Amino acid sequence: MTAKPPSLLDWHIAAPAVGESFKKLDPRRMFRNPVMFVTLIGAALTTAAAFTAPASRGFVIQLAVWLWFTVLFANFAEAVAEGRGKAQADSLRKARKDTVARRLHDGREEPIPAPELRQGDLVVCEAGDVIPADGEVIEGIASVDEAAITGESAPVIRESGGDRCAVTGGTRVISDRIVIRVTAEKGHGFLDRMIAMVEGARRQKTPNEIALTILLAALTFIFLLVCVTLKPFGIYSATPFPLPVLVALLVCLIPTTIGGLLSAIGISGIDRLIRRNVMATSGRAVEAAGDVDVLLLDKTGTITLGNRMATAFLPAPHVTPERLAAAAQFASLADETPEGRSIVVLAKQQFNLRGREVAEQQAKFVPFTAQTRMSGVDFSGANGHPPCAIRKGAAEAIRVYLDQLGGQFPAAVSQAVDEVARAGGTPLVVVEDRDVLGVVQLKDVVKGGIKERFAQLRAMGIRTVMITGDNPLTAAAIAAEAGVDDFMAQATPEAKLRRIREEQAAGHLVAMTGDGTNDAPALAQADVGVAMNTGTQAAREAGNMVDLDSNPTKLIDIVEIGKQMLITRGALTTFSIANDVAKYFAIVPAMLMATFPVIAPLNVMRLASPESAILSAVIFNALVIIALIPLALRGVAYKPIGALAILQRNLLIYGLGGVVIPFLGIKAIDVLVTALKLV
Amino acid sequence: MEAADWFQLVVYVAALAAITKPMGLYLMRVLDANGRTWLDPLLRPLERLTYRFVGVKPDCEQDWKQYTVAMLIFSLVSCLFTYAILRLQHLLPLNPQGFGALSPDLAFNTAVSFTTNTNWQSYSGESTMSYLSQMVALTLHNFTSAATGIALAAALVRGIARHSVKTLGNFWVDLVRVTYYLLLPICLVFAVVLVSQGMIQNFKPYTTAKLVEPMKISVAKVDQDGKPVTDKAGRPVMETHTVTEQTIVQGPMASQVAIKMLGTNGGGYVNANAAHPFENPTPLSNFLQMLSIFAIGSGLTYFLGRMVSNQAHGWSVWAAMMALFLGGVLLCWHSEAAGNPIHQQLGVAAADGNMEGKEVRFGVFNSALFATVTTDASCGAVNAMHDSFTPLGGFVPLFNIQLGEIIVGGVGAGLYGMLVFVILAVFIAGLMVGRTPEYLGKKIQSYEVKMAMLALLVLAVSILGFAAWAVVSSWGLAGLNNGGPHGLSEILYAFSSANGNNGSAFAGLTTNTPWWNTTLGLAMLTGRFLMIVPIMALAGLLARQKVSPPSAGTFPVAGGTFVGLLLGTILLVGALNFLPALTLGPVVEHLLMLHGKLF
Secondary structure (H helix, E strand, C coil), X not given: CCCCCCCCCCHHHHHHHHHHHHHCCCHHHHCCCHHHHHHHHHHHHHHHHHHHCCCCHHHHHHHHHHHHHHHHHHHHXXXXXXXXXXXXXXXXXXXXXXXXXXXXXXXXXXEEEHHHCCCCCEEEEECCCECCCCEEEEECEEEEECHHHHCCCCCEEEECCCCCCEECCCCEEEECEEEEEECCCCCCCHHHHHHHHHHCCCCCCCHHHXXXXXXXXXXXXXXXXXXXXXXXXXXXXXXXXXXXXXXXXXXXXCCHHHHHHHHHHHHHHHHHHHHCCEEECCHHHHHHHHHCCEEEEECECCCECCCCEEEEEEECCCCCHHHHHHHHHHHHCCCCCHHHHHHHHHHHHHHCCXXXXXXXXXXXXXXXXXXXXXXXXXXXXXXXXXXXXXXXXXXXXXXXXXXXXXXXXXXXXXXXXXXXXXXXXXXXXXXXXCEEEEEEEEECCECCCHHHHHHHHXXXXXXXXXXXXXXXXXXXXXXXXXXXXXXXCCCCHHHHHHHHHHHHHCCCCEEEEECCHHHHHHHHHCCEEEEECCCCHXXXXXXXXXXXXXXXXXXXXXXXXXXXXXXXXXXXXXXXXXXXXXXXXXXXXXXXXXXXXXXXXXXXXXXXXXXXXXXXXXXXXXXXXXXXXXXXXXXXXXXXXXXXXXXXXXXXXXXXXXXXXXXXXXXXXXXXXXXCCCC | CCHHHHHHHHHHHHHHHHHHHHHHHHHHXXXXXXXXXXXXXXXXXXXXXXXXXXXXXXXXXXXXXXXXHHHHHHHHHHHHHHHHHHHCHHHCCCCCCCCCCCCHHHXXXXXXXXXXXXXXXXXXXXHHCCHHHHHHHHHHHXXXXXXXXXXXXXXXXXXXXXXXXXXXXXHHHHHHHHHHHHHHHHXXXXXXXXXXXXXXXXXXXXXXXXXXXXXXXXEECECCCCCECECCCCCECEEEEEEEEEEXXXXXXXXXXXXXXXXXXXXXXXXXXXXXXXXXXXXXXXXXXXXXXXXXXXXHHHHHHXXXXXXXXXXXXXXXXXXXXXXXXXXXXXXXXXXXXXXXXXXXXXXXXXXXXXXXCCHHHHHHHHHHHHHHCCCCCCCECHHHCCHHHHHHHXXXXXXXXXXXXXXXXXXXXXXXHHHHHHHHHHHHHCCCCEECCEECCHHHHHHHHXXXXXXXXXXXXXXXXXXXXXXXXXXXXXXXHHHHHHHHHHHHHHHCCCCCCCCCECCCCHHHHHHHHHHXXXXXXXXXXXXXXXXXXXXXXXXXXXXXXXXXXXXXHHHHHHHHHHHHHHXXXXXXXXXXHHHHHHHHHHCCCCC
16 A cells, blocks of 8 residues: 555546546436536536527537536546545455465365355464455464555564454465464455445445535525526516526536535545555544544553663662562563563663573462462572562552561552652562562653644644553653643553543543454444554454554544544535635626626626626636645645634635635636637 | 714614623523512512413423424414404404404414514504504514514523433423513513603594695505505506595504514504604604614523523624624615715705605614614614615615524524524534534534524525515516516515515505415515424424533634624625525616616
């Protein structure tokens, strides 16, 4: 997938789009867009009138031609937007080659075409195999090349259990052997969903799009009424308005600009999201992203750099730092988490301790469990090391452990724990049998620039909530350092879900990211749930977006894209409606000129003749659609400067600009039309 | 455009601003079923008795459908009641002049007219209506139609202010409380003030006086049923009378005038309406009448701000109304003061502008101001002939009505009409701040847009549709006494006025014919009830929504930008529809006048 958008004039997209514009003239398809449907009827009526027009046939023919162009330009805008998606879909489709899968049946492998795989089937993939369908790894570990969907060439690790078990059909195993349980059948896989999204095949109108369509349809109806009733008013005033002129007025008044570009805006919004490697399951989700006003962000990886690192050993009274460091290192040897590893590294750096050699002698490692919330090591007493049990864990867990053993938790250590926590660190307490040796300080490193990002979000009216498993003191310190608005400490999946429900009950729209299976309920509950591509299948199913780059910060981009899509629609609607003022001043005086020459002062643009005035307005109306296609595809720029400032800026550009620009444009076209002697 | 007139304009706006807050605060109490007022000792027992008498449970709130149905039933029953009285007038008491029954179409038109708060009068009050008809059939509606409008506005505001509920209040309670606590007491005081200015209030038969100088007049000939006689071409037959004596009207005038103004009804006791010396005796009575037209509508904007806990929003809506009001007044006043260039060339022009059809007592400014006020609000009382205004001077009242009478507007109706535009403005521009449009925390989505646009559609369909029919049908043209663009203006004005429930007329149109009475009646019904139903549906939907709390990303509904946006939306979405028709009417007429052609 290309990160750079193709040029708007890309011939490979524009050329098929021209053909597509004609195909879209099918009235059954046009009917879905009331504004352009009315334009189509108008173009047809004017064409018919061109054959019967007794006088000024050239003028009527030109009108008809430009009315057809108006419809075609709108179709072209939609076709270009779709074409850009199609180019991406084609590259995705290449990845969806039908392969032969190796299905495990009663312990034996049998070849079966991938499309015939059923949910729950087990398949084997070895180095070089293309994974035949979406699924979860239930056995083994492998490196997988996911470039086909993410564009990222570095392979990723997929292993059974845990949060990295999901694999996507169409990706390729590079090393080792894994067994996969199929979770999605042909046609329902991740790749299929992506292709469908990109092509817009199953694109449903979003709520705002529906509301806007209703507004535009109602305006079209009102203007239709205005033009139809103008006929009798004309008869009364002894001014029989010819049909082509009434059609010209109608088409100029109905909001063809936004009507023609509306679907292109929606398609290109999703397209922009895909370019940032985010897959949305529906346009509705993208739109909801614009409305989000609460972001739940995981601390780790989003707000802080990766993981906490050990930064200091704080021994208890009468304990040497070396003893604490040695014990902490022993307790962490079996701890493969980044925190554990950082303790080992710190002990080595500060005291040149190499625990592994010692520990290889007769030590029994106690891994971390959710029940004890501690990890450690038991020495049996053989090979010189005295028998003892070393544990490290959160202060609360150690306190409980000591209570069982009948040990004491020294006040000085308690104080050290609090101090570390208050400073935003995570205290781990180390005990040897019943003696508390001291505290290991783990600290988070807040990402550079994240504070400014949160300030921007605040200006957008979005509140950020940091979610962390840390204790409240630690959480508060990091929250202050990172500049988030609120935090949730010691968060469990249930607490997260509850928090989302509370925010929603208070009228907020919540977005969150998640990767683990236990995030799934919260992802499903959130209005915008962005699952990490590295996450579990459950998480990817639960969210309504998947970030292929697995970058939690991208939520902020997603919000911006959602907002941009809404702003573009609003801006072009405002522009379209504001355009009517100039068109009235062009057409209405021209219509009355013959009967009431006194109307001349209303011809403020001093257009050359009634016919050139009407033609110029219609030409402007058609050309403005083409001129605005780039804006519709690119979207109006969004700046986080607060609602009032954005409103003022956009009202000035698209409201006031929408009033002024057509005056200039119609005048310029009129000069040209007159110079070329078109009428 | 003299200094004294400017001064009066400033005083008028200042006085209006000053009464807005107290009126709004009092409305808060009146429109709260448990609200306390200082009239409680007197009116509370009466209120309770009323509920018991008609069997209303005042604590029982209604959802939007129940509320709307209650309102429709009430309107239907009261309309039939009035129809019956008008048809049986000759059999009923308090008829010293011995007026006969009204024709079916006139009775229909009149009953509908008063039920819908329009008070379009296809008749002359002093020569058609008995005292009983005036006092019971018509004055009843002056109160109840006004109270109904206020109740509906309150229901919509409650829908905006409340959240996660279905109910909007109780129609019967709102109706009773508005009538008892708001309209009756103020009218009582107001009527006394008007009597102090010289307005009459009695039950005497009309008196006659011999004219010092007999005069000849030309009037439309009527048959026995009171219908105008027409010739073969469908034009009314005129006959000449010599008048030697004058009949001087008497009756209970002050009581009806007070509510006619306060309730933005506008139906005159006499045909000359507020131009008649009895119905508008002094400059002070003129000023107070104009102020009372805007009083409740203006107070309702404060009520809105209070109810939604965003007073700045209430004042912003008020400011938008005032901007449109001042624009109208200045254009109308300027055009009237500039006068008619042809009169000036002929040397017959009055010194201070176009005085044709105006009371010398009020002059150009007070006529222009009154015309603007009465059409901004859907009052329809007049103190000058709008038909005789200069083309652009007459354009202003016509345009005001076509905007939907949202500039302060009819009591209640003005606010709910304005809120439709607020919702449209919020929807169109709201997208531009990058969120699903929100109005005071409520999302504006397809259903809300549909209802708002339906209300707008009703306006355009009814005005343009009926007027287009009239200008090409012999029935429509039969009533027309002026040709050309001015005739078109008259027809547009008639249907705009009926549909907007204004009731004022560009005279020059004989509308007491079955076709006109019926179509105008239908336009009044459409403009009132077809507009109300979508608006009440909107209220019901808004009440049910949750509220999203405001943030920096929330669309601002107060302040200069919002006012500008609202004005832009009103002018672009509301007004542009009527521009082509208006161009063929007053605009062309104005340009022709500049070239020396009159109609």
